[in-house]
Amino acid sequence: MSRIAAEHDIHASYAAGKVKRKRNRFLSRWETPGLGYLFISPWLVGFLLLTLYPMLLSLYYSFTDYTLMKPIKWVGLRNYERIFTADDKFLQSVKVTFLYVLGSVPLKLIFALFIAVVLNKAVKGISAYRVAIYFPSLIGGSIAVSMLWRNIFGVDGFINSVLDKFGIEGSGWISNPKTALWSLILLSVWQFGSAMVIFLAGLKQIPKDLYEASSVDGANRFVQFFRITLPMLSPTLYFNLIMGIIGAFQMFTSAYVITNGGPMNSTLVYAVYLYERAFNRYQLGYASSLAWIMLVMIAIVAAAIALTSKYWVFYETDTGRGKRK
Template sequence: MKTTSSSLTEKSYVSRRVPFFKGRWESPLAGYLFVSPWLLGFLLLTMWPMIQSFHYSFTKYTLLDDPEWIGLRNYVRIFSDDDVFRQSLKVTILFVILSVPLKLVSALMVAMLLNKKIKGISFYRTFIYLPSLIGSSIAVAILWKNIFGSDGFINKVLGIFGIEGISWISNPSTALGTLVLLVAWQFGSSMVIFLAGLKQISPELYEASSVDGASKIRQFFSITLPMLSPVILFNLVLQVIGSFQMFTQAFIITKGGPVNSTYMYALYLYERAFSRYEMGYASALAWILLVIIGLVTALIFASSKYWVFYEAEGSKK
């Protein structure tokens, strides 16, 4: 009887204790507590600077004096009198048009090769992904500058075949192309996402199409691309947003030259802010860039209903 009484007492204690803690941890306050470090960082390091920059975009602010409210004058000046703004926007859009498709096509092709079951495939995946880990670093930008210089590796290889090379980064017709190649070389992240998407395609689809006599090319366009279309949409949006913000490579390799042929929008924004100390003007440029990226992204999502296929719904959405 003592044992029974003791066990009953213990059970009653547990029954009283569990709801006490259960009620506390099911409270919304626990969720807010866990998310508070991120939330605090977002409010202080992202939201507040965005609000400040939006305010500064309507002011004349040079960091040396107090902000002076000037209304829409910065925006009017940008669209009416700033030829460098139009040139930098033109170069950036051209860069996006050239680099994004090349990067996505390269990533998809390599992902399909790495989707094979061969010996040592993990090593190949790691080796090919490596450039994406170091590709945005200053060291790689300097290395790329030396490779495409007048005495660089490319011209030395051409010299072996008796071809006289040029200074690729000093020629207005080829400078932007060197930056496009550098960005396209960093396709590792897109490749990994494509590879994950390829793993989700059922092999039964390819087997059934093979029985019907479909070739590899037909399978690619009729099975692989439609099934990968949501992944393509995801990669496309990410790469477009990243390409519009391209800065490091242009700043290190070409400084925007020659003849402003690689003068990226983000580089122009940086020089306005930290070389000329026109923070109000730079803030207006930043918000224009945000609107442009938002419009392009919205256009991509609007067009996705014509080419993105969702298997669960059995139709295009």
């Protein structure tokens, strides 16, 4: 019996070793770097052809006089010199863009956080409310919504009709230089759904024990919000802030469809001015310079926020206020 058992163990060990060798060969075949590049090749090809190559080409064009009407001519830094020294519309577009960013991004984040806190409840049918509130963000950036917004804030639009019933004389909100930009800011705030969903996901990660312990210590909801919710939600807030600023700097559809930069260039955001130079005047080299200036501006603002984040963004690994491991 011992001999039979020994032979059985030998055969079992041999079979196990054979299976292990086959498994190792299989794994080694799938762990080769070349196979990994094969899997990411669709994304890699798309990135090289649709992102990196156009960026490098636009960088080259930014140093040329490229107008589609004549051969490309290398001009060096002349486009950038003209932009900073002789282009009044550039300064106006930068001013309008920063006003739009400063007005739309904070209001949008505040409103999105407020709605996320309201929807962070375990009540019946809450999912339906979340979907209904998020829905405007799916269509908010479309041309149709921009045209609808233009009609709502027009001289004979819905807003003035409501005001007229209360005996208040309205105005042309989008035709008045003092209020036109605020009409675009309100449209941006209305598209708060994406930020709200991210805030809601962040709220779900906050331990309930913190609120229960603070309630025992006598903290009310106001104190809990500023002492627990905001600090714990600061990484999510940081992400939404960066993404919101990048999106606001690139805002185009609403300003182009609703006001087309008017009246009196009061809504001439940077992207609309870039489009005007590129596709109305066909100054593609000049427009490429404007595009790279925009990239640098966004990078500077994002870097400034990143440098200050250590004072107001807190993670679970923090050992103290403003300090990280």
